[in-house]
Amino acid sequence: MAGTPIADFWAEFRANRVAVVALAVVLLTVLATLAAPILVPQDPYDLANLTLRDARRPPGYVGTAGFTHVLGTDAQGRDLLSAIVYGLRISLGMGITAGCIAFAFGATVGAVSSFVGGRIETIAMRIVDLQLSFPAILLALVLAAVLGQGKTQLLIALVAAQYAYFARTAHGAATAERHKDYVEAALSTPLPARTVILRHIVPNCLPPLIVVATVQVANSIALEATLSFLGLGLPPTEPSLGMLIANGFQYLLSGRYWISIYPGVALIVLIVAINLVGDQVRDQLNPRLRR
Amino acid sequence: MVGFVIQRLLQAGLVMAAMSVLVFVGVYAVGNPIDVLLSPNVDQITRLETIAAYGLDRPLWEQYLLFAGRLIHGDFGRSFIFGVPVLDLIFSRLPATLELTLAAVIAATLLGVPLGMYAGYRPDSTASRVIMGVSILGFSVPTFWVGLLLIFVFGVELQVLPAGQRGETATLFGIEWSFLTGNGLRHMLLPALNLSLFKLAMMIRLARAGTREVMFGDTVKFARAAGLRERTVLGRHVLKLIAIPIVTVFGLEFGSTLAFAVVTETIFSWPGVGKLIIDSIATLDRPVMVAYLVLVAFLFITINLVVDLTYAALDPRLRRGGAR
Numbered sequence: 357m358a359g360t361p362i363a364d365f366w367a368e369f370r371a372n373r374v375a376v377v378a379l380a381v382v383l384l385t386v387l388a389t390l391a392a393p394i395l396v397p398q399d400p401y402d403l404a405n406l407t408l409r410d411a412r413r414p415p416g417y418v419g420t421a422g423f424t425h426v427l428g429t430d431a432q433g434r435d436l437l438s439a440i441v442y443g444l445r446i447s448l449g450m451g452i453t454a455g456c457i458a459f460a461f462g463a464t465v466g467a468v469s470s471f472v473g474g475r476i477e478t479i480a481m482r483i484v485d486l487q488l489s490f491p492a493i494l495l496a497l498v499l500a501a502v503l504g505q506g507k508t509q510l511l512i513a514l515v516a517a518q519y520a521y522f523a524r525t526a527h528g529a530a531t532a533e534r535h536k537d538y539v540e541a542a543l544s545t546p547l548p549a550r551t552v553i554l555r556h557i558v559p560n561c562l563p564p565l566i567v568v569a570t571v572q573v574a575n576s577i578a579l580e581a582t583l584s585f586l587g588l589g590l591p592p593t594e595p596s597l598g599m600l601i602a603n604g605f606q607y608l609l610s611g612r613y614w615i616s617i618y619p620g621v622a623l624i625v626l627i628v629a630i631n632l633v634g635d636q637v638r639d640q641l642n643p644r645l646r647r
Numbered sequence: 648m649v650g651f652v653i654q655r656l657l658q659a660g661l662v663m664a665a666m667s668v669l670v671f672v673g674v675y676a677v678g679n680p681i682d683v684l685l686s687p688n689v690d691q692i693t694r695l696e697t698i699a700a701y702g703l704d705r706p707l708w709e710q711y712l713l714f715a716g717r718l719i720h721g722d723f724g725r726s727f728i729f730g731v732p733v734l735d736l737i738f739s740r741l742p743a744t745l746e747l748t749l750a751a752v753i754a755a756t757l758l759g760v761p762l763g764m765y766a767g768y769r770p771d772s773t774a775s776r777v778i779m780g781v782s783i784l785g786f787s788v789p790t791f792w793v794g795l796l797l798i799f800v801f802g803v804e805l806q807v808l809p810a811g812q813r814g815e816t817a818t819l820f821g822i823e824w825s826f827l828t829g830n831g832l833r834h835m836l837l838p839a840l841n842l843s844l845f846k847l848a849m850m851i852r853l854a855r856a857g858t859r860e861v862m863f864g865d866t867v868k869f870a871r872a873a874g875l876r877e878r879t880v881l882g883r884h885v886l887k888l889i890a891i892p893i894v895t896v897f898g899l900e901f902g903s904t905l906a907f908a909v910v911t912e913t914i915f916s917w918p919g920v921g922k923l924i925i926d927s928i929a930t931l932d933r934p935v936m937v938a939y940l941v942l943v944a945f946l947f948i949t950i951n952l953v954v955d956l957t958y959a960a961l962d963p964r965l966r967r968g969g970a971r
Contacts, residue, residue: 494943605914609802613799624792
């Protein structure tokens with residue numbers, strides 16, 4: 357194989373057509389949510405745009421504003437396509453933010469406890485193991501219930517439910533790196549321990565952490581949707597996909613499927629696409645799975 | 648071994664105490680329970696009397712000790728909404744959750760193990776690919792979404808199955824059960840299927856991985872050499888060898904299925920403990936929230952303790968390792 361490691365990685369990634377499509381879906385979603393205000397036909401949360409005459413119309417209905425509601429409208433007469441793109445924006449934002457914080461916090465706990473060792477390591481990893489045996493959804497549910505509704509509260513619940521996966525992975529990888537010669541060499545220089553951990557140990561623990569990160573971003577999007585669906589997630593001013601689905605649920609029973617089915621389809625496509633990308637990255641980064 | 652058992656028991660007790668502090672601080676100290684108990688236009692004297700009656704004027708640590716003392720005696724207080732002791736309320740809802748969870752776990756095992764074994768037996772066939780695709784979907788698609796689809800397809804469009812509630816129940820040992828009547832079973836079908844999907848995905852993976860490993864082993868070679876039919880080899884010998892991890896996971900996952908039941912029960916308005924907790928969060932029924940959280944923490948700590956002790960009994964190396 358020739359070229360830089362990144363070029364090699366990409367060449368191998370490209371060989372899996374499903375993963376490439378999945379990656380394209382993820383990137384397009386991110387772009388669409390970033391460009392949401394110029395892309396969608398309607399600002400779904402400007403009440404001046406909404407009229408009840410357009411409420412609960414099926415896909416393809418031409419509204420009073422003159423454009424076609426490709427995916428229909430919801431109970432307030434909101435264009436569903438616009439609402440979904442804005443919902444994706446909130447869901448994706450929450451998922452990525454929670455994933456990043458959990459990554460930073462978990463990796464720090466794992467790497468530092470492995471480096472320090474002794475009683476601190478034992479206690480920290482014991483807590484992490486205990487949390488891993490507790491289903492993430494239950495922990496998030498409990499925290500969301502105890503802390504109440506709100507963006508920060510939800511972020512805390514998501515991070516608390518997920519950091520343990522990062523901590524476990526980082527701890528395992530850091531312990532493996534800890535006694536290698538390059539770490540011993542770095543430690544024999546007058547560099548402070550913090551620098552050795554950050555500059556030398558953490559970068560070498562990254563591959564397994566990246567795999568965990570992709571999976572956990574998908575998981576936190578699903579978790580956030582579940583909590584919002586149950587009414588424990590974001591406040592009504594931040595309508596994520598989970599809340600759109602919950603709002604449409606009551607109309608589902610009377611056959612107006614589009615109000616909750618389409619946001620759900622968007623959610624599933626996003627989650628499955630992220631997972632497929634994650635699977636491929638894992639296969640490539642895990643030397644044991646190499647043929 | 649005795650030292651190890653004592654150490655683990657102490658640890659479990661410590662964790663339980665930590666959890667109860669967390670629950671206490673979370674549910675009682677954040678926000679003011681008096682605002683929930685009294686209507687806002689009650690005069691100041693009644694207000695102070697109520698505060699004193701519930702011990703809310705005492706220091707926080709004293710309140711916690713009182714709270715912990717009541718917990719140890721199994722007294723979780725009365726529900727604000729239903730006006731009955733919380734423990735009675737939870738136990739009256741428990742059978743509905745238990746039968747749903749059991750049905751889901753059993754369905755997942757009965758379906759997942761044969762499917763997984765087939766996928767491990769013929770890993771390259773189209774059917775196996777479909778099975779593995781289903782298991783990936785089962786892992787990544789949120790439970791509530793699948794429940795919604797099930798309601799839409801079977802309850803609304805085809806109108807073949809009821810989409811909510813428990814249906815008719817029959818009494819056995821003084822408890823109402825749905826699985827004893829035809830109507831109740833029909834009501835149970837969709838929620839049980841919904842709840843089982845995640846477990847099903849996991850059972851398929853476990854059975855597949857186990858089968859693939861065993862198929863190359865000596866047992867299968869000798870069984871085939873002895874002229875046994877493939878069906879007998881799979882059903883009698885492979886199944887026995889892959890059973891141990893499956894049984895372990897079956898036990899462990901029972902607890903987490905209870906957790907997922909919260910979502911399924913809410914969607915299908917199944918009147919179990921999970922729906923109770925979601926309703927009590929919505930209505931700020933604090934005693935019910937506390938009791939549920941403490942009981943769930945207790946359940947998981949007990950499961951972990953039992954697993955740890957069982958492993959230690961089976962593997963002597965773990966006993967000497969201490970807390971590692």
